[in-house]
Amino acid sequence: MDAMLNLFGSYDENIKIIQSELGVDILSRGGDIRITGPDRAVERAYTCIEGLLKTAERGEPISAQQVRYFISMADEGDPEEIAALSDGGICVTTSGKIIKPKTLGQKKYIDSIAENTVTFGIGPAGTGKTFLAVSMAVRAFKAHTVQKIILTRPAVEAGEKLGFLPGDLQNKVDPYLRPLYDALYEMLGAETFARLQERGTIEVAPLAYMRGRTLDESFIILDEAQNTSPEQMKMFLTRLGFNSKMVITGDVTQIDLADPKKSGLVEAVKVLKNVKDIAINHFTEKDVVRHKLVQDIVKAYEQYNAERSRKR
Numbered sequence: 001m002d003a004m005l006n007l008f009g010s011y012d013e014n015i016k017i018i019q020s021e022l023g024v025d026i027l028s029r030g031g032d033i034r035i036t037g038p039d040r041a042v043e044r045a046y047t048c049i050e051g052l053l054k055t056a057e058r059g060e061p062i063s064a065q066q067v068r069y070f071i072s073m074a075d076e077g078d079p080e081e082i083a084a085l086s087d088g089g090i091c092v093t094t095s096g097k098i099i100k101p102k103t104l105g106q107k108k109y110i111d112s113i114a115e116n117t118v119t120f121g122i123g124p125a126g127t128g129k130t131f132l133a134v135s136m137a138v139r140a141f142k143a144h145t146v147q148k149i150i151l152t153r154p155a156v157e158a159g160e161k162l163g164f165l166p167g168d169l170q171n172k173v174d175p176y177l178r179p180l181y182d183a184l185y186e187m188l189g190a191e192t193f194a195r196l197q198e199r200g201t202i203e204v205a206p207l208a209y210m211r212g213r214t215l216d217e218s219f220i221i222l223d224e225a226q227n228t229s230p231e232q233m234k235m236f237l238t239r240l241g242f243n244s245k246m247v248i249t250g251d252v253t254q255i256d257l258a259d260p261k262k263s264g265l266v267e268a269v270k271v272l273k274n275v276k277d278i279a280i281n282h283f284t285e286k287d288v289v290r291h292k293l294v295q296d297i298v299k300a301y302e303q304y305n306a307e308r309s310r311k312r
Contacts, residue, residue: 014064109132218245
């Protein structure tokens with residue numbers, strides 16, 4: 001009964017989402033669920049509820065975001081496989097929250113990071129590309145499989161000139177690195193992060209600081225890689241040392257370079273797609289785990305760009 005209450009949610013909010021999204025009616029009597037409506041919609045609703053119930057039976061609280069994800073995957077994913085996303089976890093935040101993949105795309109991504117030396121995570125905002133990469137880096141560090149965590153991103157100006165910002169060089173580039181700091185604070189806590197950074201065990205720096213180095217026994221993350229030049233990308237990739245892992249994340253629809261066609265990320269995916277021990281993962285709007293409106297915005301832009309390409 002607890003699983004059924006979890007499935008329905010407070011004031012039946014989860015069931016109301018399914019009814020609204022799929023155009024069906026759902027009634028529950030004595031533990032039995034009856035779904036009425038168009039045949040295809042009923043079939044999708046049944047698949048969705050089956051997966052959500054399996055999730056509820058695992059003791060995992062069901063959120064509105066999960067309900068919408070199960071609906072979107074009703075034609076594609078195995079309900080058992082999606083429900084199994086709630087099993088295990090990557091690491092635990094300072095607040096006690098267990099970090100887990102929330103979509104099949106995210107699960108494939110973290111599996112790729114675990115199994116390959118170099119992994120690319122490419123997709124829209126809100127898909128967890130950077131956050132999950134940092135989670136995997138912290139897990140590897142705590143397991144002593146790496147000795148350092150290095151996070152970097154290009155300091156590309158997006159509407160604001162670096163020279164006009166106050167402070168020294170570090171002050172000027174810190175705003176570009178803030179998302180990386182935020183993720184590490186959540187995983188480690190501000191005090192632990194500061195201590196490890198002071199010791200040189202964790203490094204957060206602009207991409208330019210990577211030149212001329214060889215990074216052994218390190219977990220290295222390049223964020224916002226769509227804003228690298230081909231030369232910068234090659235420079236970064238060739239920093240790879242022994243017993244290290246690299247994760248490169250980016251969104252090719254948000255290139256801030258003067259010439260978007262000269263993105264190092266776009267070129268690297270073409271050049272390295274068949275190289276062994278390098279995995280390339282593409283996220284879609286279905287992997288967006290932020291507010292539902294973010295998913296809708298991403299989808300609307302994809303449709304707009306597709307329509308514009310057709311007209312050309």
